[in-house]
Amino acid sequence: MAKHALIIVDVQNDFCPGGALAVAGGDEVVPIINRLSPGFEHVILTQDWHTPHHSSFASSHAGRQPFETIDMPYGKQTLWPDHCVQGTAGADFHPGLERGRAELVLRKGYDRAIDSYSAFYENDRETPTGLAGYLRERGIDEITLAGLATDYCVAYSALDALAHGFTTTVRLEACRAIDLAGSLDTMLGLMKRAGVTLA
Ligand code: VGL
Numbered sequence: 001m002a003k004h005a006l007i008i009v010d011v012q013n014d015f016c017p018g019g020a021l022a023v024a025g026g027d028e029v030v031p032i033i034n035r036l037s038p039g040f041e042h043v044i045l046t047q048d049w050h051t052p053h054h055s056s057f058a059s060s061h062a063g064r065q066p067f068e069t070i071d072m073p074y075g076k077q078t079l080w081p082d083h084c085v086q087g088t089a090g091a092d093f094h095p096g097l098e099r100g101r102a103e104l105v106l107r108k109g110y111d112r113a114i115d116s117y118s119a120f121y122e123n124d125r126e127t128p129t130g131l132a133g134y135l136r137e138r139g140i141d142e143i144t145l146a147g148l149a150t151d152y153c154v155a156y157s158a159l160d161a162l163a164h165g166f167t168t169t170v171r172l173e174a175c176r177a178i179d180l181a182g183s184l185d186t187m188l189g190l191m192k193r194a195g196v197t198l199a
């Protein structure tokens with residue numbers, strides 16, 4: 001029997017209007033996801049969970065501004081405003097998000113030296129978070145993703161889920177994008193070509 005999990009990506013205050021890295025309409029996904037999640041037998045939450053002075057923050061690099069790109073030892077990295085710092089209100093889940101049925105809260109981005117968009121791998125693309133093993137060990141073979149942001153954490157997670165052999169769907173109506181320099185079109189194209197179902 002196929003087991004299907006909903007992965008709710010980074011529905012946190014800092015990605016909602018008024019937050020440090022607000023995604024336009026970010027809070028609109030909350031009621032949509034609340035309607036979706038009872039239909040899934042397994043629900044998993046991810047939480048962006050950065051150390052203070054994280055290396056993905058522009059404020060950690062002298063003379064750099066948010067949304068610039070720099071070279072890191074592991075490749076290119078977009079710099080962000082300080083966001084989702086461990087233990088802060090901005091890192092909390094949106095208060096309206098129904099999360100009583102969540103079986104796992106997967107935190108990511110907690111290594112100061114490296115960012116993690118994907119719920120499966122850090123941005124070096126080789127350090128695993130353990131999520132693939134968790135899903136596999138529990139017999140889950142199908143994944144649906146929703147949350148924030150479509151073109152960063154949702155897209156990278158979807159591509160990695162597919163690469164791991166999970167049947168993967170992104171519910172676009174339950175996602176909102178940052179859309180930095182065409183990133184939404186780029187990532188939608190990559191997902192479509194890879195074989196992610198965009199619903
Ligand atoms: C995200 C940028 C930085 C996301 C997280 O959740 O899509 N984007 N950190």
Ligand code: ZN
Binds near residue numbers: 056
């Ligand atoms: Zn982040």
